[in-house]
Structure formats: C-alpha cells, structure tokens
Amino acid sequence: MISEIKGKISRSGSNLTDRLEDKLTGDFFGALRYLPFEQGLKRILQQVKFAExxxxxEWLTLLDLQSGYKLDYKFWPKHSKGEIDLILEFDDxxxxxxxxxxxxxxxxxxxEVEKVIEYKDSLHQLSKYSHILEERAGNRKCYLIFLAPFAIQHQVQQKLNVTYEISPAVKMGYTIWEDLHTALIWMTKTAQPGAQRLVLTDAKELLEVKGLKRFSGFANFTASYEIQHTPYIYETDKVLPSSAWSWPEMQSSEEDQPYVYSTY
Structure with missing residues (x-):
C-alpha cells in the first residue's frame, strides 16, 4: 500500500515487476509502523550487526531508549543523490x-579505478546514501543499514572500504531478511492477542511467501517413526580383496581432463 501511495508503483501496476523491492519495503515496514516501537520494529532493528x-x-543502547510512536517513517525521501528506501527519524x-x-x-x-573514491564523490549507492544521511543528521547519531538476502548482503559487506567507503559520521550496519524472519517467529509466539499478533504474523508470512527464510531443520516433521540408535551391520557372503577398492590411476597433462586418485 505504501509503495502505491508514494507513487513507486503505477496505478495500473504495469511497473510492478521492476518495483518488487519497493513493494516489499512498503508492505513490511508499512505494517510495522502501526505498532509501538518496542512491540515491533525494535526487535527487528536489534538483528542489525556492526563490525565493531x-x-x-551503542546501537543496542540507543534502541532501548526509544518507545511508542516517537519516530517518523520517511519512505523514499527525495534527494539529488538518490532515494533511500526508508529513513527513520527519532529525536536523537x-x-x-x-x-x-x-x-x-x-x-x-x-x-578500473585502483583506489577507493571518497564518499562525497563516489557513485556507489551506499556511499551516496551515507552522504545524504550525514547532511540530514544534524547533531543526531546516524546509521545506515543494508538489508538484503544473505548472498547479496555478504558480498556488499565484504567490499566495504575495499571498493567503496561511507561517511565517517555514519556507522554502517548489516542484516539479512532470513534473520528478520527468525526473529519474527519468536515475536509472534510472545505477541499480545489483537493488533500486535496480527501485524507480526502478517510480516512473518510475507517473508515466507517471498522465500526470505532459512531452512530450520526437521523440527516440524510429524512422522511417528522412532530413531534406532544402533549401528548398522553390513553382511555379505563375498569378501572383497582390498585391491578391488582402488580405482586405476591415470596421468594427465590436461587441466580440464578428469582423473581419480588411488585409495591406497
């Protein structure tokens, strides 16, 4: 809904495929803003990780100081350097x-440029966004959070200060959708009946539909078979000589030609 209100999706929905991230941003954080901070968004933001x-x-301490609805959600605020998906504005x-x-x-x-370009002149998306936040922060503590699936987030995180840099006034944090989904599982279990449980359940199920969850094992396996903790004994009438267990060696000078090692 938020993405449509803000004009990120056309009235006909013809550009929806190109705006999947905007739709996800609006649906997920748009739902959480209906809850007091400590009932929803706080636990989500606690999943953010920093290198130092x-x-x-400091991040966790600042989150503990926030409560209620004392923050503004700014979705895609306009700036000449680009639009950050969401800016959360607290008093401090x-x-x-x-x-x-x-x-x-x-x-x-x-x-092809060998050195890292200064954030003020960089074209890197996160460098530009850190500059936007630096200008906007004033005397407030300032953070930039990168939220993505694990594969994307890990790659971007490893390149910080290698191929791009951010403003020294801004602290860079990272989190992944899979961790948010795990947090939401526990949040829904302890949520109060009514609005809190409904919002958190919808947010959790949205991530599941999007495939943004990790494999959690076989905890929900309902079969009644008992696991037998006994060794399996292999019996055969034929005793194979140890020489039969070895594959023949093959010498090859071609790097792409397959070969096997002898097992003895």
Missing part, C-alpha cells in the same frame, strides 16, 4: 535503511 563491538553496544537518532530483494547495488564506481 563498541558500535554494536537517524537511521537510513536500504532494502534489497532480487537485485544488488544499483550503482558503483568504475572498477
């Missing part, structure tokens, strides 16, 4: 969240 322990501790804290779903970073610097 002091930044992690500014948080920008860049969301990815199917695609990676939308703009990067020239790969």
């Amino acid at each position: 322990e002091k930044n992690q501790n 804290l500014l948080v920008g969240i860049e969301v990815k779903y199917k695609s990676g970073i939308s703009s990067e610097d020239d790969v």
